[in-house]
Amino acid sequence: ETIPGVFKEVERGGMEFGVVPVENSTEGVINYTVDSLIESDLKITSEILLDVSQHLLSAERDLSRVKKVYSHPQAVAQCRGWLDKNMPRALIVEVSSTAKAAEMASKDPEAAAIASEAAAGLYRLEIVEPKIEDRPNNQTRFLVIGKKDTPRTGRDKTSLVFSIKDRPGALYKMLEPFAHRGINLTRLDARPSKQRTWEYLFFMDLAGHVEDSAVKEAIASLEAGCLFLKVLGSYPADL
Numbered sequence: 001e002t003i004p005g006v007f008k009e010v011e012r013g014g015m016e017f018g019v020v021p022v023e024n025s026t027e028g029v030i031n032y033t034v035d036s037l038i039e040s041d042l043k044i045t046s047e048i049l050l051d052v053s054q055h056l057l058s059a060e061r062d063l064s065r066v067k068k069v070y071s072h073p074q075a076v077a078q079c080r081g082w083l084d085k086n087m088p089r090a091l092i093v094e095v096s097s098t099a100k101a102a103e104m105a106s107k108d109p110e111a112a113a114i115a116s117e118a119a120a121g122l123y124r125l126e127i128v129e130p131k132i133e134d135r136p137n138n139q140t141r142f143l144v145i146g147k148k149d150t151p152r153t154g155r156d157k158t159s160l161v162f163s164i165k166d167r168p169g170a171l172y173k174m175l176e177p178f179a180h181r182g183i184n185l186t187r188l189d190a191r192p193s194k195q196r197t198w199e200y201l202f203f204m205d206l207a208g209h210v211e212d213s214a215v216k217e218a219i220a221s222l223e224a225g226c227l228f229l230k231v232l233g234s235y236p237a238d239l
Contacts, residue, residue: 002096003032007040010145017045023141024052026134027077029189033143034203037161037232044159044233046144054079054133057102057125058112068093070101071114079114081134141238150235156209157186157237162222162229163193163201170225171202177221178206181214201228209234 006018022033037044054075060066068091069076069083075098076083083092090112095101098115099122105113106123113125120127150156164170178185187205208215210231223229 002100003030004036007036007042007145010042010147011040017144017146018042019048019142019144021074021140022143023187024074024078025137025139027074029191029203030074031191034161034191037145038201038230040145042145042147043149044143044235045146045148045150046235047157047238048142048144049238050140050142052133052138052140053116053131054098054114054138055117055120055127056112056129056132057115057120057123058105058128059109059125060112061126061128063087063112063128066090066110066112068108068111069114070095070104070111072096072098072101075101075114078133078135078138082129082132086129086132144235150233152209152211152234153236155237156207156212156234157205158208158210158215158219158234159203159205159232160219160230161201161203161232163199163227164225165227166199174222174225177218181218183208183214183218207237 003020006020009015010018020033021030023029058066063086069087070093073094076092076094095104099119101113102115102119102123102125105111106125112128117127164174184207185204186207189203190200193199193201210216210219
């Protein structure tokens with residue numbers, strides 16, 4: 001039911017692969033997943049891009065009687081405009097997953113959940129309002145995680161995380177080896193490292209496989225100037 005829970009289940013061998021969300025087209029990176037990738041030895045083995053719709057689920061069809069709305073923080077953020085307009089007095093309760101939200105709403109006659117159509121069926125809730133996300137074409141990127149590396153396919157993507165010393169031009173110098181070798185960087189995000197104040201970790205996606213000679217050389221050059229670097233996996237890109 002939770003992102004860390006999926007990682008733990010794969011790590012202990014309860015399942016061969018797990019699927020976790022990592023990025024939403026509206027709200028950006030999902031930090032629970034990023035934190036788990038840093039701490040775990042599991043690899044990214046594939047990615048999946050899916051159109052995602054958020055629905056308001058409840059056993060109560062009269063919205064005026066709904067006092068509480070449960071959901072995951074990302075789902076709440078994706079529907080904030082709709083909630084402010086249609087349920088301004090409802091208490092928003094953030095929980096670990098949209099599935100957990102549906103479960104809790106099923107036990108509370110004055111509650112609703114923002115969750116999927118599948119969750120409505122599983123917990124016997126009505127879809128009171130469909131597709132309440134603020135932006136159409138809402139898409140979420142999911143990662144498949146496992147214990148084994150994925151071989152080259154010719155249409156690969158590599159994800160990695162690194163930190164660098166805070167000095168003028170440091171990030172430019174770190175990225176120069178990729179530009180020099182014609183490697184396309186498809187994503188670069190920064191977030192606090194949680195180790196020191198104002199120290200950041202950078203998360204990067206690039207086109208190519210870690211076994212490609214150009215990619216291997218560029219990563220080696222990057223690592224030479226980093227405080228920390230971890231390759232999270234090379235895998236087929238969902239084009």
